[in-house]
Amino acid sequence: MILGKHINRYYLKFLHMYILGTIALVFVDYFQLKVPELYGNVINGMNGAEWFNMEYLIRDVCIPLAIIMATIIVGRFLWRICFFGSAVKIETDLRNRMFEHARLLSNQYYQVNKVGNLMSLFTNDLDTIQECMGDGVLMFVDALFLGILALSKMWKMDKVLTGFALIPMALMLIIGTIVGKSMTKRWDIRQQAFSDLSDFSQESFSGFAVIKAFVKELKELAAFRKLNVQNEDANVSYTKISVMLNILITLLVESVICVILGYGGYLVYTGKFNAGKLVEYIGYFSSIVWPIMAISMLIEKTSRGKASLKRVSELLDAEINVTDAEDAQDITSLVPGGTVRGGIEFRNLSFRYPDGENEVLTDCSFTINPGESVGIVGKTGSGKTTIVDLILRTYNVPDGSIFIDGQDINRLTIRSLRNCCAYVPQDNFLFSDTIARNIGFAFDDIDEAAVKNAAVLSDVDSNIMEFKEGYNTILGERGVTVSGGQKQRISIARALMKDAPILIMDDSVSAVDTNTEKVILRNLRENRAGKTTILIAHRITTIESMDKIIFVDDGRILAVGSHDELVRSCPEYSRMVELQKLENEAGGAENA
Numbered sequence: 001m002i003l004g005k006h007i008n009r010y011y012l013k014f015l016h017m018y019i020l021g022t023i024a025l026v027f028v029d030y031f032q033l034k035v036p037e038l039y040g041n042v043i044n045g046m047n048g049a050e051w052f053n054m055e056y057l058i059r060d061v062c063i064p065l066a067i068i069m070a071t072i073i074v075g076r077f078l079w080r081i082c083f084f085g086s087a088v089k090i091e092t093d094l095r096n097r098m099f100e101h102a103r104l105l106s107n108q109y110y111q112v113n114k115v116g117n118l119m120s121l122f123t124n125d126l127d128t129i130q131e132c133m134g135d136g137v138l139m140f141v142d143a144l145f146l147g148i149l150a151l152s153k154m155w156k157m158d159k160v161l162t163g164f165a166l167i168p169m170a171l172m173l174i175i176g177t178i179v180g181k182s183m184t185k186r187w188d189i190r191q192q193a194f195s196d197l198s199d200f201s202q203e204s205f206s207g208f209a210v211i212k213a214f215v216k217e218l219k220e221l222a223a224f225r226k227l228n229v230q231n232e233d234a235n236v237s238y239t240k241i242s243v244m245l246n247i248l249i250t251l252l253v254e255s256v257i258c259v260i261l262g263y264g265g266y267l268v269y270t271g272k273f274n275a276g277k278l279v280e281y282i283g284y285f286s287s288i289v290w291p292i293m294a295i296s297m298l299i300e301k302t303s304r305g306k307a308s309l310k311r312v313s314e315l316l317d318a319e320i321n322v323t324d325a326e327d328a329q330d331i332t333s334l335v336p337g338g339t340v341r342g343g344i345e346f347r348n349l350s351f352r353y354p355d356g357e358n359e360v361l362t363d364c365s366f367t368i369n370p371g372e373s374v375g376i377v378g379k380t381g382s383g384k385t386t387i388v389d390l391i392l393r394t395y396n397v398p399d400g401s402i403f404i405d406g407q408d409i410n411r412l413t414i415r416s417l418r419n420c421c422a423y424v425p426q427d428n429f430l431f432s433d434t435i436a437r438n439i440g441f442a443f444d445d446i447d448e449a450a451v452k453n454a455a456v457l458s459d460v461d462s463n464i465m466e467f468k469e470g471y472n473t474i475l476g477e478r479g480v481t482v483s484g485g486q487k488q489r490i491s492i493a494r495a496l497m498k499d500a501p502i503l504i505m506d507d508s509v510s511a512v513d514t515n516t517e518k519v520i521l522r523n524l525r526e527n528r529a530g531k532t533t534i535l536i537a538h539r540i541t542t543i544e545s546m547d548k549i550i551f552v553d554d555g556r557i558l559a560v561g562s563h564d565e566l567v568r569s570c571p572e573y574s575r576m577v578e579l580q581k582l583e584n585e586a587g588g589a590e591n592a
Helices: 008-013 015-032 034-046 054-104 107-112 115-157 159-206 208-213 217-270 275-316 384-391 414-419 435-439 448-457 461-465 484-498 514-527 563-569 571-591
Strands: 344-351 361-368 373-378 402-404 421-424 502-506 532-537 548-553 556-561
Touching (some): 008 054, 015 054, 361 384, 373 384, 421 484, 435 448, 461 484, 484 514, 556 571
Parallel strands (some): 373 532, 421 502
Antiparallel strands (some): 344 402
16 A cells, blocks of 8 residues: 555545455455364364264355355455456546646656656556555455454464464564665666666657667667666666565565474374364464465555655646636637737747746847738747747746737636647657648548648648558658658648647748748748738748748847848848858859
8 A cells, every 4th residue: 555645535536445345355354264164173073073974064064165165256356346446447547647737737847857757657657556556455454354363363272372473473574664665765766767768768769760870879779788787787676675575574474384383283282272273273374374475565565656656746746837827818708809810019028948047038029910921030049939939838928028919928828829829840740640630630520621721731732642541641650751841841731720810830941942932931921811920930031021020139139120121220130141142152053
C-alpha cells in the first residue's frame, strides 16, 4: 500500500470494492485455517482412534473439505475482481488525470522535461502504482488477517512455542523496514536511468537522418551503450538488495520451521502434544508462510510504489502557469456582433521568458488593423516568433499589453482566443495519421472537399495526389514520409482550412521554391481578403507586398510601415534589403 495526496482519494472512491474484497479475503483465510484442523484429526485417527472409519472420513473430513475448497474458490475469484479490478480503474483514472494536467502545462514545462522521461511516467511508473493498489493492498490485508488468525490459533495451542516462532518474525520486520528505505532510493535511481535511456532513444530515432548524414552512428551507439550500462547497473543494484531481502526472509522462515520441529517434537515426546496437534500447528504456520513472504514482497512493492508515486506527483504538482483569469470571458461575447475582426495591438510590451535573465522584447508597440496582411521581419533571434507566441498566450504577458479587437487578451478565455487564430509553427509538426486528418485537424468531422480546397490553396494538392493512397496516405512519425516543403505546405493547408479571423505563419514558406511561394502568397491574398494575416519571414521578397511590415531588431520594434516606406525611413531595413539583393545576385551568378 502507498499513501499520498494524489492516491488517497482512490481508497475512498473504491472503498466499497476494497471492503467487499476484504470480506471475501477474510472468509477465505478463515476457512483456509480449518484445513490444518482436519489434517490433525486424520493423523490422530490413523494412530488407532476407535471413531476413525470411512463414514467419519466422508462425513467429517471429505465433505467439509469440499465445502471449504468451494468457498475458497469463490472467495478468491471475488477478491481478485475487487482488488485487481479497482487497481486497473485507478491506473486508468490516474493516467487520464496526468494527461489532462499535461495538456494544460505551458511550453516552459516541456522545454525542461523530455518526452522519454514523461513517457516512462505513463508506462513504468503507472504500472508500479497499479501493482501497489492491487497486489499491494491484497498482500497487506492477507498478511494482516491471515497472520492474526493463524497466530491466534497457534497461541492457543502453545504460547511458548509461538513466542519462539515470533522472534525471527520480529527480526524480519526490522530488517524489512531498514532495507525498504534503501530499496526506495535505488528504485528511484533505476527509474531515472530508464527515463534517460528512453530520452536518448526517442531523440536518436527522431534524428536518424542527421546521424547518418554526419556518419555519427558509432558515436551514438557508444553513447547508447553507456546509458544502457547505467540502466543495467541501476537494475542490478536494485535486484541485489531485493534478492538479499528475499534471502533473509526465507532464512528467517526456515529458522521458524526448525524451532517448530525441534521444540514441537520435544512437546510430542513429553506428551504435551500429540502427533495430530503438531501437524495441525505446522499447518497453521504453513498458512502464515505466505503472509510472511507477502510482507517481504509488500516492502519491495511499497518501496517501488513510493518512488514511482513521487515521480508521478511531480507531474501532477507541476504548476499550470498560463491559465484563464477569474473574470475571463469568451471573446465572442465581448466584440460587437460576436464576430472577431482580427485587430491586434501591442502597447509598450516588455517580456522575458520565465527562466530567462534578459528581456526578449522591450517596449514593443504597434497596431495591426482588422483584415491587414502583415509581415514581420528581422535577424535570427530578434524576437519575431516570441511576438506571435504571445498573441496566442503561450506565455503570460502583463495586463494591458496585448489587445485583440480592443480586448485585453488576459481578460479572454485562452480557448476562445486560440479558436480565433490559425497557426503554422516553425517546426511544422504533423501527426502519424492520414494527410486528410492532418489537414482537417481543427474539425471533428472531415469535409473532403474543404480538405482538398485547403490543399489547393497551399499548392500541395498535386503532390498529395501522386501518393498511392492520396489523401488517405498515412504519414510517418512527425511526418517523416514527406519532404520538408510538403510538410510545410500541409501545415499551411491545416491552418487555411480552419479559416480563422487571424492567421499566423511563422517562417512557413522557407522550405519551398520561389514559384511555389508566389502561388501560396497569391492564394492567401485572394482567399483571405478582409481577414488578418501575419507572416514571419527571413526573405524580404516574401513580405514586401504586404500591407504592413514590422521590422524587429534585438527585441525592439525599429519600424512599422509598407516596404517602400521602410526602405526610405529605416536604414537598418534598407541595409537588409541590399544585402539580400547581393546574396540573390551572387547566388544567381554561381548558378549560371
